Amino acid sequence: MTRLLYPHLCLRFVAILFAAIVCISAQAQKFAVKSFRMLPNDVSAFIEPVHDFNDEGCALVKVQGTADFVFSSPLGIVKRVDNVGEIWIYLPRGSKKITIKHPRWGILRDYTFPSRLESHVSYELRLEEPEEPVRYVPTPAETVTLYDTLVITRTDTLMVTPPAKKEPFHIYALATAAFGSTSKTCLGGIRIFAMKSHGGYAHFATDFRSAVKTVASCDRSGMMNGALPYYSGNKRHASLMATAGAAHKLSSIIRIFEGLGYGYNNTYWQLAESEGGGYVENRHYSHKGLAFEAGALLTFGRISICGSIVSIKGKQWYGSLGLGIRI
DSSP: OHHHHHHHHHHHHHHHHHHHHHHHHHHHOOOEEEEEEEOTTOOHHHHSOOBOTTSOBOEEEEEESOTTOEEEOTTOOOEEEEETTEEEEEEOTTOOEEEEEETTTEEEEEEEOSSOOOTTOEEEEEEEOOOOOOOEEOOOTTOOOOEEOOOOOOOOOOOOOOOOOOOOOEEEEEEEEEEETTTOOEEEEEEEEEESSEEEEEEEEEOSOOOOOEEEEEOTTOOBTTBOOOEEEEEEEEEEEEEEEEEEEOSSSEEEEEEEEEEEEEEEEEEOGGGTSOEEEESSSOEEEEEEEEEEEEEETTEEEEEEEEEETTTEEEEEEEEEEEO
């Protein structure tokens, strides 16, 4: 009789142990990730960007869940914002996993995203939370009337605002080349930026030719005092530009600048030997005075590229390109 009961007792013990393990694991985590997807039409992460400590734009994960959830990831949480109905989590570019915790419902460790998160892109993560049971409070034994009691739980969340990130100070040094649309001259120069979110710049460019001593001046066709002398056909140019102004940061890559200064572009025609062989200044093709400039600076790591338009009195126009480094 003892031999027959012993196997049945073992099977019953194994069944009870298995049921206990299942119940414990079920109570360990009472929530789950219902869905995760990219929001291609959501520009929140682009319009109001948050940057990590490498000055790169973060990805924005909008979590649909209660404010009791706490998050962590291998690359860290840059910023958290509790909004109505959802939590905004800013994660560094390239984040792959996230751990989700709840004080009552347990921990979901290392949830893996379908792909690594990208900068300035918004995502949606929906959590499936367990339903809270309705608590019933029985009345004293002398009555059979039942009342439904609604229990309202208030959770106060203290948000600690991290210190504002200070914009680092940088100097940009670029070599420039400019081309004149009217005089067909090329200028070489240097451009310097010194700025944080805002700052200034200075630009100097020349064709490395000095001004020519002239004996007279002529109009567009070469007429001098109502007469047209003979010319040798040789022409010379002398150009210089110096501008300075303000610079402004639009993003981690793009900066714009504008400024004023002085410049000149002189054109000289040489007289024939029979006319004395000197140079005359062509007033039509020569300009000097106020110069203005506007352009943009692009940075990729330490490499910097700039482009601008420069004009002398709105008559002589130059296109300028530059390449350099961020110091």
